[in-house]
Each structure stands twice: as structure tokens, then as C-alpha cells.
Amino acid sequence: MAEDVRGRFAIGARPSKPHLTPRPFSTTTMTAPPNRLRIGFIPEHFSTPLHFARTHFALDADLIPEPLGTGALTTRLKTPASDPQALDVAIGLTEGFVADLGRSKTAGKEAGFGLVGTYVESPLCWAISTGAERGDVGGVGDLRGKRVGVSRVGSGSYVMAFVLADQQGWLEKGLEPFGVEVIGDFAALRKAVRGGEGGKDGAEFFMWEHFTTKHYWDCGELKQVGEIYTPWPSWMTAARDPEDARLEGMAEKINQGVKYYLEHKQEAVQHITSTMKYSKEDVEAWMGTVKFAGDVRGVDVGVVDETVKVLRKAGVLTEAAGGSEHMVAIKRS
Numbered sequence: 001m002a003e004d005v006r007g008r009f010a011i012g013a014r015p016s017k018p019h020l021t022p023r024p025f026s027t028t029t030m031t032a033p034p035n036r037l038r039i040g041f042i043p044e045h046f047s048t049p050l051h052f053a054r055t056h057f058a059l060d061a062d063l064i065p066e067p068l069g070t071g072a073l074t075t076r077l078k079t080p081a082s083d084p085q086a087l088d089v090a091i092g093l094t095e096g097f098v099a100d101l102g103r104s105k106t107a108g109k110e111a112g113f114g115l116v117g118t119y120v121e122s123p124l125c126w127a128i129s130t131g132a133e134r135g136d137v138g139g140v141g142d143l144r145g146k147r148v149g150v151s152r153v154g155s156g157s158y159v160m161a162f163v164l165a166d167q168q169g170w171l172e173k174g175l176e177p178f179g180v181e182v183i184g185d186f187a188a189l190r191k192a193v194r195g196g197e198g199g200k201d202g203a204e205f206f207m208w209e210h211f212t213t214k215h216y217w218d219c220g221e222l223k224q225v226g227e228i229y230t231p232w233p234s235w236m237t238a239a240r241d242p243e244d245a246r247l248e249g250m251a252e253k254i255n256q257g258v259k260y261y262l263e264h265k266q267e268a269v270q271h272i273t274s275t276m277k278y279s280k281e282d283v284e285a286w287m288g289t290v291k292f293a294g295d296v297r298g299v300d301v302g303v304v305d306e307t308v309k310v311l312r313k314a315g316v317l318t319e320a321a322g323g324s325e326h327m328v329a330i331k332r333s
Contacts, residue, residue, distance in 0.1 A: 070096025
């Protein structure tokens with residue numbers, strides 16, 4: 001990421017052939033699509049197989065980094081296709097995609113995209129951080145009633161804050177567990193928690209992926225006060241038009257990128273350490289925790305329904321959000 005666009009480029013059992021289900025949503029009226037897919041991604045270490053798919057297997061796509069995260073990716077998927085900011089495909093966090101689709105259903109709006117693939121099967125570790133010099137936040141118990149900084153409403157950093165509140169027993173009818181401050185990207189969030197109590201555009205804590213944040217604990221900018229794991233596989237693929245004929249070729253190239261990553265770990269380490277702020281030791285530790293999908297095509301409907309259930313319990317979604325039947329466009333058989 002310039003500071004935050006963290007790369008230079010701007011799992012389970014292998015499923016049988018995925019089944020394309022009829023889509024209960026319509027896509028935005030659009031002009032003829034460009035020849036190259038526009039794939040949005042969060043520019044972090046998880047994007048390494050995508051980089052290999054383009055570098056070694058000629059993935060015919062424009063790879064577009066989105067440092068603001070999954071909430072921004074969903075907005076760009078729903079942007080009119082003729083807009084320069086529009087995306088055809090996005091690789092983002094499960095909870096962000098599911099929360100957006102559920103809120104659209106509740107509001108009676110078109111979904112604008114569907115879930116078409118699974119990118120990472122393992123859960124994500126969300127670190128909870130604050131400014132290193134802060135004395136008002138020493139542990140998770142101090143967070144209730146404080147302000148949480150998020151990149152966008154609906155982003156993973158927003159959704160997981162409420163999952164944390166649910167796990168801590170802080171969700172009480174009519175009472176908010178903490179204030180929510182929409183801050184922006186990773187750099188802005190770090191600055192916000194260093195501002196002290198009551199600071200303009202401030203927050204007392206924020207949540208971001210563990211290894212992305214660790215560098216800033218090590219250098220003394222931030223301190224960690226806790227962590228929480230997603231109770232679901234962490235990364236999925238969404239598409240503006242799940243019937244786009246180009247998706248099958250994209251999936252095969254990404255599968256090749258994943259396989260190459262697994263067989264060339266030292267090249268992966270070199271790529272990450274040379275383009276992002278990670279030490280070799282941290283990259284190798286992360287590699288021991290992550291499990292990319294053996295085949296990125298298709299989504300397990302049970303995973304989506306379980307995610308919806310947790311998000312309802314956490315107060316992110318209501319019963320009106322529905323379930324996987326209107327979210328999953330390509331199923332794993």
C-alpha cells in the first residue's frame with residue numbers, strides 16, 4: 001500500500017463442478033462489458049495467489065486494489081458498469097459480502113452482485129488495537145462504551161466489532177455497545193486511535209487483520225488489546241453478473257495461482273516481504289495459519305447460512321435479511 005496499498009499490483013475438499021442457480025436478483029443495466037475483467041481486491045498478503053495468477057498464468061484481468069476494504073468493494077460492484085470505478089468481480093471478506101446482501105434484502109433493494117466462489121477456507125484473526133501510549137484502554141474489558149473506528153459501515157471492521165460485542169455479552173436492547181466512528185483506511189484508523197481521548201475524528205480502538213497490524217505493534221505505534229476469529233471461512237468471491245462467461249476462466253487461473261503459491265513458498269515470502277510491511281518471520285507464521293481453497297469455484301450454502309445466523313445474533317442483520325437462497329449464485333455441490 002503506498003503506506004496502505006500494501007502491494008504493487010494495481011479450504012477444504014475440492015468440490016465437484018459447481019451448479020449455477022437462477023439468480024433472484026437483477027443486475028444493473030449495463031453496456032457491453034470490457035474484454036478484461038475488473039477484479040477488485042484488498043491489497044494485503046492474502047492477494048499473493050492472485051498476483052501469481054497474473055504473473056505466471058496470464059490471468060486476463062485488471063487487478064484493482066481497494067484499501068478501504070470489503071464495504072468499498074461492494075459499493076463498486078453495484079456502481080454502473082460504465083463508471084471508471086466499477087468492478088466486475090471482488091475478492092473480499094465473507095462477513096462484509098453477507099452483511100451487504102442481507103441489508104439490501106431487508107431494504108427491498110436489488111442485491112447488485114452474487115457470491116460465486118470461495119477464496120480462503122480458514123478463519124481470519126482480527127486484532128483489536130489502540131494507540132501505544134493510551135492509558136484508557138488496556139484490555140477488551142475496557143472497550144465497552146468506547147468508540148470503535150471502522151473503515152466503512154458494512155466493512156469487516158464494522159461487522160466484527162458487533163460480533164465481538166455479542167461474544168462479550170454487551171448487546172442489550174436499546175443500548176449500543178460502543179460508538180461507531182467511520183474513519184477511513186488503515187492509516188487513518190491508526191492515526192485516529194493515537195489522538196487521545198476526545199480527539200477530533202478519534203476513536204479508542206479499531207480492528208484489522210492480525211499480521212497486517214503486527215508491524216505497527218512492533219514499531220511502537222500501536223498496542224494490541226485482544227483478538228477475535230471469524231466463525232466462518234474468511235474470504236469469498238462476488239460477481240456483478242454471476243453468469244458472466246469469463247468467470248470460469250478467471251477461476252481456473254486463480255486455482256493455478258493458488259497451486260503455484262503452495263509449491264513455491266519462498267517466492268511467496270519474497271513477494272510479500274518486498275512489496276508489503278511484513279518480516280520473513282511474520283510471513284512464515286501467517287502461512288502456517290491460512291488455507292486457500294483448492295478450487296475457488298462455488299460457495300457452500302451452509303457456510304453462508306451460518307454466517308447470517310451469527311450476524312443476526314450480533315445485531316448486524318435482522319430476520320428480514322433472508323439467507324443463502326438470495327446470496328449464493330454459484331453453489332458448491
